[in-house]
Amino acid sequence: MLRRILPLVAGLLWASSALAADATLLNVSYDPTRELYADFNKAFAAAYQKETGKSVEIKQSHNGSGASSRSVIDGLQADVVTLALAYDIDAIANKGLLAKDWQKRLPLNASPYTSTIVFLVRKGNPKGIKDWDDLIKPGVQVITPNPKTSGGARWNYLAAWGFAEKKYGSADKAKKFVGDLYQNVPVLDTGARGSTVTFVERGVGDVLLAWENEAFLAQREFGKDKFEIVSPPLSILAEPPVAVVDTVADKKGTRAVAEAYLKYWYTREGQEIAARNSYRPRDPEIAKEYEKSFAKVELFTIDDVFGGWTKAQKDHFAEGGIFDQIYKN
Amino acid sequence: MSMQTGYASSTSELQSYAPAATDAGVAAPAPRREIARSRPVTAPRDARTEPGPVRFIIIALAIAFLSIFVVLPLVVVFASAFSKGISAYIAALAEPEALAAIRLTLLIAAISVTLNLVFGVIAAWAISKFDFTGKTFLITLIDLPFSVSPVISGLVFVLLFGAQGYFGPWLQAHNVHILFAVPGIALATIFVTFPFVARALIPLMQEQGTQEEEAAISLGASGLQTFFRVTLPNIKWGLLYGVLLCNARAMGEFGAVSVVSGHIRGETNTMPLLVEILYNEYQFVASFAIASLLAMLALITLIVKTILERRLDEGQLPNGD
Numbered sequence: 202m203l204r205r206i207l208p209l210v211a212g213l214l215w216a217s218s219a220l221a222a223d224a225t226l227l228n229v230s231y232d233p234t235r236e237l238y239a240d241f242n243k244a245f246a247a248a249y250q251k252e253t254g255k256s257v258e259i260k261q262s263h264n265g266s267g268a269s270s271r272s273v274i275d276g277l278q279a280d281v282v283t284l285a286l287a288y289d290i291d292a293i294a295n296k297g298l299l300a301k302d303w304q305k306r307l308p309l310n311a312s313p314y315t316s317t318i319v320f321l322v323r324k325g326n327p328k329g330i331k332d333w334d335d336l337i338k339p340g341v342q343v344i345t346p347n348p349k350t351s352g353g354a355r356w357n358y359l360a361a362w363g364f365a366e367k368k369y370g371s372a373d374k375a376k377k378f379v380g381d382l383y384q385n386v387p388v389l390d391t392g393a394r395g396s397t398v399t400f401v402e403r404g405v406g407d408v409l410l411a412w413e414n415e416a417f418l419a420q421r422e423f424g425k426d427k428f429e430i431v432s433p434p435l436s437i438l439a440e441p442p443v444a445v446v447d448t449v450a451d452k453k454g455t456r457a458v459a460e461a462y463l464k465y466w467y468t469r470e471g472q473e474i475a476a477r478n479s480y481r482p483r484d485p486e487i488a489k490e491y492e493k494s495f496a497k498v499e500l501f502t503i504d505d506v507f508g509g510w511t512k513a514q515k516d517h518f519a520e521g522g523i524f525d526q527i528y529k530n
Numbered sequence: 531m532s533m534q535t536g537y538a539s540s541t542s543e544l545q546s547y548a549p550a551a552t553d554a555g556v557a558a559p560a561p562r563r564e565i566a567r568s569r570p571v572t573a574p575r576d577a578r579t580e581p582g583p584v585r586f587i588i589i590a591l592a593i594a595f596l597s598i599f600v601v602l603p604l605v606v607v608f609a610s611a612f613s614k615g616i617s618a619y620i621a622a623l624a625e626p627e628a629l630a631a632i633r634l635t636l637l638i639a640a641i642s643v644t645l646n647l648v649f650g651v652i653a654a655w656a657i658s659k660f661d662f663t664g665k666t667f668l669i670t671l672i673d674l675p676f677s678v679s680p681v682i683s684g685l686v687f688v689l690l691f692g693a694q695g696y697f698g699p700w701l702q703a704h705n706v707h708i709l710f711a712v713p714g715i716a717l718a719t720i721f722v723t724f725p726f727v728a729r730a731l732i733p734l735m736q737e738q739g740t741q742e743e744e745a746a747i748s749l750g751a752s753g754l755q756t757f758f759r760v761t762l763p764n765i766k767w768g769l770l771y772g773v774l775l776c777n778a779r780a781m782g783e784f785g786a787v788s789v790v791s792g793h794i795r796g797e798t799n800t801m802p803l804l805v806e807i808l809y810n811e812y813q814f815v816a817s818f819a820i821a822s823l824l825a826m827l828a829l830i831t832l833i834v835k836t837i838l839e840r841r842l843d844e845g846q847l848p849n850g851d
Contacts, residue, residue: 227794232810236811260794260795260796260797261795262792262793262794263795263807264793272710272792272793274694275688275692275694275695275698275710276691276692276698276702276709277709277710277792277794278707278710296693296694394810395810398810422812423812452705
């Protein structure tokens, strides 16, 4: 019996590794995009095969955006990086792995899909959370990851700051508001998916600050009867950018495929895949088609309010920055 | 009360035993003296001196503790793995990513166990059979992986072989991939599992001493002959024991591997890494299906370990095998 089964198992184990594609790309991405890229890679491989007759296999590596960036800097052979925020790709560019003007090489800040920050609350919204200033009420527990390690958490933080600065009119008051908000945070996970698990599965907290796509995914996975999505009237336009890593793609000779891969995002099919996975599409036509899927939210950009990622990073999240000051107190 | 009856019964045993000894003593005087010397001076104490309720509470506590911390998690793992039926379980294990993870885990275990088997025997041989300066230092070095957090073990390899590390630029220029590839994972695993074989062998080999080897050499055996004909047969059960523990840790290692793996799906994810990834993707059945394989590995390890421990005890008898 065992003698018959063992070769079968061994054969099964090894057989699946025999298939080789004409080209292989490694896409290093951040945590919440797993389902998005599973979809997108399948569609791109089919389209590429149809157009060029060549097969392509895309491998994925997911981690927190900052951790992924760090791995690429340490030598993870990523042909393309698709991270949560421009700063994490800037960090790779600063080490000379890709051109510093990478964000100008593709349209729309090299961000083919966008998202925003919304609130995920428990069924019936027992704490009545409607807008950002409900989050600082006493007794409301807010779940958000650590902005030092998580890209999503930095968007959460900046969205809250942008709201407060607009509502109360000064940076000092915004600092006080964000400080009060983090007083209500019982636990800082290292990544967005970790926070989602804390809120959804461990049942900690009253409201989860989350990527819109992540909130929709949690709702799809666990049912609308358990969680509700609350979109605040004002939030931030989160632009997760994509780029080819020049040094790796040139060394591996995959530049053409890698560029075709990222450009596929800007086609109708690519934009539809984004929309289907609850990322906001950039193409106006597709956006109109999926209009009903996304709440109307007034969106401000990081350039408007914070003067770009480099400045925001330095002011808020660097060692001794504003986040360190408010989280200590 | 029970103490008194216990004492009384052993006293009567004393009395009944004495005439028999005298009878035997007539025929053979020598053993008689021996028997007399080995007689217990005080009556043997009942081993179970604790009152019944205390015994009961202690045993109940131990069982409750074991069930909560060992049995219950195992049950949960298997229950979750089979929560959507056997076909879902098999389908989850037949996924290309799952197969790749199983394959990689087996490969890494094979590499690290083989190398650590060789290194471990050499280290244990050197430490137990020879005297040299720096011996204690060597023992400390062997124990180092036990006392260092696995995350640090992983980070050390990033610092050494990472693109920004000491050897990184040279490796990149020569197109050698260590970090975020199989060699890096193997290195980290070897480092973490290094002590197991050596640690299992050193006490055993020290206890056995060098007499048999000295005898073999004085009879004209070469070094290799001595090792394969004398030393190896003496240590084989201890060696298997070390290999078993080494293998269990090699397959189960998470921290160090996580740091050096790069998490490339279908390529550098081992089974423990895949369990976490699938769990975070809300694929609970798939996650626990892989976890159940690891749990089975643990159970098999436990059973084989028990058998080996029994053989090990027998093996230490002079003529035992």
